[in-house]
Amino acid sequence: MNHASSNSLVIAEAAKCIGCKACELACFAVHNRDNGVGTAVGTVTMPVLPRLYVIRTDSFTMPVQCRQCENAPCAGACPVQAIRQQDGVIAIDAEACIGCKACALACPFGAISLYKAYSGGAELPQPLLQERRDSKLQRKTRITAYKCDLCRNTEIPGGSAAGGDAGGRGASAAAAQDRNPYPACVAVCPEKALQLVEVGTGSSRSLNREGVIF
Amino acid sequence: MENKILTVCPYCGSGCQLYLLVENGQVVGAEPADGRTNEGNLCLKGHYGWDFLNDPQLLTSRLRKPMIRKEGVLQEVSWEEAIGFTAEKLTAIKEKYGPDAIMGTGSARGPGNEANYVMQKFMRAAIGTNNIDHCARVCHGPSVAGLTYSLGDGAMSNSIPEIEDTDLLLIFGYNAAVTHPIVARRIVKAKQKGATLIVADPRKTESARIADTWLPLKGGTNMALVNAFGHVLVTEELYDKDYVSNFVQGFDEYKANVEKYTPEYAESITGVRAADIRKVMRQYAKSDKAMILYGMGVCQFAQAVDVVKGLASLALLTGHFGRESVGIGPVRGQNNVQGSCDMGALPNVFPGYQSVEDAKIRKKFEKAWGTTLPDKTGYRLTEVPHLILKENKIKAYYIFGEDPVQSDPNAAELREALDQLELVIVQDIFMNKTALHADVILPATSWGEHDGVYSSADRGFQRIRKAIDPPGKVKPDWQIISEVSTAMGYPMAYKNSEEIWDEMRKLCPSFAGASYSKMEALGGVQWPCPSEDHPGTPYLYEGNRFTTPSGKGQLFACEWRAPLEQPDADYPLTLSTVREVGHYSVRTMTGNCRALSQLSDEPGNIQISLEDAAEHGIADGQLVQVYSRRGQIMARAQVSGRIKKGATYMTYHFWIGACNELTVDYLDPVSKTPEFKYCAIRLEAISDQAQAEASIRKQYAELRKQMLVGAVPE
Numbered sequence: 001m002n003h004a005s006s007n008s009l010v011i012a013e014a015a016k017c018i019g020c021k022a023c024e025l026a027c028f029a030v031h032n033r034d035n036g037v038g039t040a041v042g043t044v045t046m047p048v049l050p051r052l053y054v055i056r057t058d059s060f061t062m063p064v065q066c067r068q069c070e071n072a073p074c075a076g077a078c079p080v081q082a083i084r085q086q087d088g089v090i091a092i093d094a095e096a097c098i099g100c101k102a103c104a105l106a107c108p109f110g111a112i113s114l115y116k117a118y119s120g121g122a123e124l125p126q127p128l129l130q131e132r133r134d135s136k137l138q139r140k141t142r143i144t145a146y147k148c149d150l151c152r153n154t155e156i157p158g159g160s161a162a163g164g165d166a167g168g169r170g171a172s173a174a175a176a177q178d179r180n181p182y183p184a185c186v187a188v189c190p191e192k193a194l195q196l197v198e199v200g201t202g203s204s205r206s207l208n209r210e211g212v213i214f
Numbered sequence: 215m216e217n218k219i220l221t222v223c224p225y226c227g228s229g230c231q232l233y234l235l236v237e238n239g240q241v242v243g244a245e246p247a248d249g250r251t252n253e254g255n256l257c258l259k260g261h262y263g264w265d266f267l268n269d270p271q272l273l274t275s276r277l278r279k280p281m282i283r284k285e286g287v288l289q290e291v292s293w294e295e296a297i298g299f300t301a302e303k304l305t306a307i308k309e310k311y312g313p314d315a316i317m318g319t320g321s322a323r324g325p326g327n328e329a330n331y332v333m334q335k336f337m338r339a340a341i342g343t344n345n346i347d348h349c350a351r352v353c354h355g356p357s358v359a360g361l362t363y364s365l366g367d368g369a370m371s372n373s374i375p376e377i378e379d380t381d382l383l384l385i386f387g388y389n390a391a392v393t394h395p396i397v398a399r400r401i402v403k404a405k406q407k408g409a410t411l412i413v414a415d416p417r418k419t420e421s422a423r424i425a426d427t428w429l430p431l432k433g434g435t436n437m438a439l440v441n442a443f444g445h446v447l448v449t450e451e452l453y454d455k456d457y458v459s460n461f462v463q464g465f466d467e468y469k470a471n472v473e474k475y476t477p478e479y480a481e482s483i484t485g486v487r488a489a490d491i492r493k494v495m496r497q498y499a500k501s502d503k504a505m506i507l508y509g510m511g512v513c514q515f516a517q518a519v520d521v522v523k524g525l526a527s528l529a530l531l532t533g534h535f536g537r538e539s540v541g542i543g544p545v546r547g548q549n550n551v552q553g554s555c556d557m558g559a560l561p562n563v564f565p566g567y568q569s570v571e572d573a574k575i576r577k578k579f580e581k582a583w584g585t586t587l588p589d590k591t592g593y594r595l596t597e598v599p600h601l602i603l604k605e606n607k608i609k610a611y612y613i614f615g616e617d618p619v620q621s622d623p624n625a626a627e628l629r630e631a632l633d634q635l636e637l638v639i640v641q642d643i644f645m646n647k648t649a650l651h652a653d654v655i656l657p658a659t660s661w662g663e664h665d666g667v668y669s670s671a672d673r674g675f676q677r678i679r680k681a682i683d684p685p686g687k688v689k690p691d692w693q694i695i696s697e698v699s700t701a702m703g704y705p706m707a708y709k710n711s712e713e714i715w716d717e718m719r720k721l722c723p724s725f726a727g728a729s730y731s732k733m734e735a736l737g738g739v740q741w742p743c744p745s746e747d748h749p750g751t752p753y754l755y756e757g758n759r760f761t762t763p764s765g766k767g768q769l770f771a772c773e774w775r776a777p778l779e780q781p782d783a784d785y786p787l788t789l790s791t792v793r794e795v796g797h798y799s800v801r802t803m804t805g806n807c808r809a810l811s812q813l814s815d816e817p818g819n820i821q822i823s824l825e826d827a828a829e830h831g832i833a834d835g836q837l838v839q840v841y842s843r844r845g846q847i848m849a850r851a852q853v854s855g856r857i858k859k860g861a862t863y864m865t866y867h868f869w870i871g872a873c874n875e876l877t878v879d880y881l882d883p884v885s886k887t888p889e890f891k892y893c894a895i896r897l898e899a900i901s902d903q904a905q906a907e908a909s910i911r912k913q914y915a916e917l918r919k920q921m922l923v924g925a926v927p928e
């Protein structure tokens with residue numbers, strides 16, 4: 001197998017997660033810039049639609065997200081070929097998606113959700129179907145599949161945050177530089193429970209007792 | 215042009231430093247700064263919790279102009295009229311009934327230390343009463359009382375950064391993941407570094423989930439467990455004999471008191487296995503560095519002060535004081551609840567924890583403030599409803615930066631009490647449930663709009679800074695109080711917050727060296743800091759010198775008392791109030807942050823065990839009716855295997871699902887802190903969910919309409 005072409009992925013360590021959902025908000029923020037959300041999540045008028053999900057069961061707590069499977073079952077299940085291997089991630093083409101839910105059913109991790117589509121902060125109607133809302137016929141909102149895209153095609157916040165006048169150990173400047181190449185959820189997590197794993201970068205990796213990758 | 219202003223997060227007591235990003239006079243974002251406690255990390259409230267400054271009017275609206283109730287309706291008036299009216303009314307009440315008929319609060323939230331200093335000075339010097347208290351009474355009041363008795367200082371003996379380097383953490387009734395995510399980070403790091411983690415909590419919290427030993431005690435049995443801990447330390451001779459004979463007093467009484475609390479006896483009360491009680495105490499005693507952290511699960515019981523003293527006794531017995539990464543930490547909930555206590559917004563102490571009953575200290579303050587000062591301890595916040603309704607003693611209530619109708623127990627009784635008063639003054643940034651009962655509303659600047667100092671949970675003074683101009687005609691809290699005071703004939707005038715701070719420092723030996731310039735240079739100063747050349751104190755009791763009158767630690771144990779309202783046939787379940795990570799306190803701030811309110815909104819959740827849910831036919835996510843002897847509300851069921859049968863937990867931030875309609879106002883006899891963590895309730899499933907959802911939406915809309923008094927039309 002040629003490692004060099006493997007997809008990267010974000011994974012979480014249950015041993016560190018405290019279930020605070022900062023990752024969900026950060027994910028929502030960077031993916032909805034054109035919906036008036038941006039870093040600020042300032043004037044958001046839409047529900048929070050994250051692409052990773054903090055799961056709490058009786059015995060563990062951790063965010064779950066797409067593994068960017070090499071032989072992605074979601075892509076195999078998609079009847080309109082809206083899911084493709086693209087620049088090191090498995091990408092969903094929202095324009096092409098028909099909202100059939102096949103990918104969500106096929107995903108073994110439950111990492112795909114179907115949400116309403118938004119544009120400019122408002123629900124995006126689709127051209128064909130209508131439904132009765134508030135006792136009048138209105139165009140039905142488009143619904144498409146969403147999942148983690150490793151923040152490709154998004155501008156990561158905090159990239160400009162380097163420097164500052166914090167002094168001290170310079171941790172924030174370092175953190176800001178750290179934030180630059182990383183997905184938003186990884187950058188924001190106060191517990192450092194999430195990391196971007198780049199498979200096949202040549203170094204052999206092993207797991208310690210807590211599941212931390214060296 | 216983007217500006218970056220360094221300040222301190224306004225939510226919890228972790229004291230995280232952050233930059234506010236300002237564009238064209240508006241806050242557009244927040245970035246973590248390299249603070250002592252947060253080291254470049256923030257939780258979701260720090261990242262997204264500033265949006266309320268933009269006043270989106272989601273839950274309530276920003277107060278912009280002073281208001282007076284005329285013919286039953288709040289009407290906007292000029293500052294001159296509002297100050298004049300307030301001063302005149304207060305003066306008349308003082309003359310007619312005496313100064314003790316007036317009660318005032320401090321504010322543990324946005325205003326900062328300077329405003330609290332001015333408020334307590336106003337109550338003591340201008341009004342002439344010690345009737346000032348604040349919400350520490352309903353949270354860490356027992357810590358202040360208990361730790362002052364045992365050790366001398368009612369604050370964390372250790373620092374937040376030290377947590378990660380301890381060998382053993384005993385976490386008691388404290389859910390850091392929800393209340394202080396940035397302190398939880400240190401707990402996670404301690405675990406990663408190999409520390410043993412012991413968690414005593416009835417719920418399987420996130421800390422319990424990663425703990426080496428989880429002690430799932432029954433709610434309301436804290437004292438029995440802590441006594442059994444002491445019993446093991448004494449009978450197995452695990453305690454440090456040299457340490458106890460040199461630095462500690464009261465061993466013989468302590469030994470006699472814990473004698474009957476064998477682990478087996480404690481097991482019969484608490485449900486915690488006797489073998490686990492022995493195991494964790496052996497580990498605790500044998501660890502070189504061991505630290506206790508505790509929270510509301512200790513303090514919000516009618517037996518709270520006793521448990522605080524009992525926990526402190528465990529650390530005293532084993533000599534876990536006077537070094538790094540040991541000791542005991544009551545992790546203060548609110549961003550400045552440590553500060554409002556520091557500043558003397560309490561009925562029994564001047565700023566710097568100096569007793570109002572001590573003639574020498576009183577003389578010092580009388581000289582500085584140029585007036586005679588009252589010498590008896592004032593009323594406590596939680597006694598107020600009773601003092602109004604039953605004893606007819608309080609006639610005026612000056613409520614500053616608090617929302618007692620939402621945050622205090624037995625809301626119905628409190629509303630009735632407020633309506634019986636001759637004068638209710640509310641000074642706040644947002645319209646809230648308490649303000650609906652106000653005769654005068656004085657609108658103040660918010661965090662982000664003024665300068666000042668906050669005290670973090672670990673005694674750290676840090677500067678907050680003004681980032682944007684305030685809206686409307688609002689004024690800083692200390693300025694409003696000064697103007698009322700001046701109108702009442704006790705002139706107060708300050709140019710800025712630093713002038714107030716410097717006046718305070720001169721009067722408080724333990725804060726004397728913590729100047730603005732030193733905070734600027736070091737990023738923050740931890741008290742005690744007695745002089746200009748002192749660097750501050752990360753951990754207390756160096757050399758095992760305690761600050762009690764005798765200089766020694768005081769051991770304490772007493773009989774366990776069951777909570778007062780026990781479940782019965784009519785009300786078979788117990789209710790405890792808890793928090794939610796994305797919201798804060800009474801939610802006037804986070805409820806007005808668009809992202810945070812989208813993440814979790816009304817009516818709030820009630821966590822129910824799998825067994826109880828099945829028995830009532832309640833599914834996860836359904837709305838349910840909750841009844842207690844005091845009220846009824848609707849809440850959303852959260853069915854979880856982490857909850858024990860018979861117990862329920864409700865998040866207390868919500869306005870429709872306001873669990874304080876249900877809670878009981880039984881108080882701890884010493885600290886007068888209410889028993890939020892235990893009362894009896896009944897659950898009912900609702901068959902018509904659609905109608906229930908509609909009714910919640912309708913209630914919410916009505917509530918919001920009430921809150922839009924004086925709001926700018928959208």
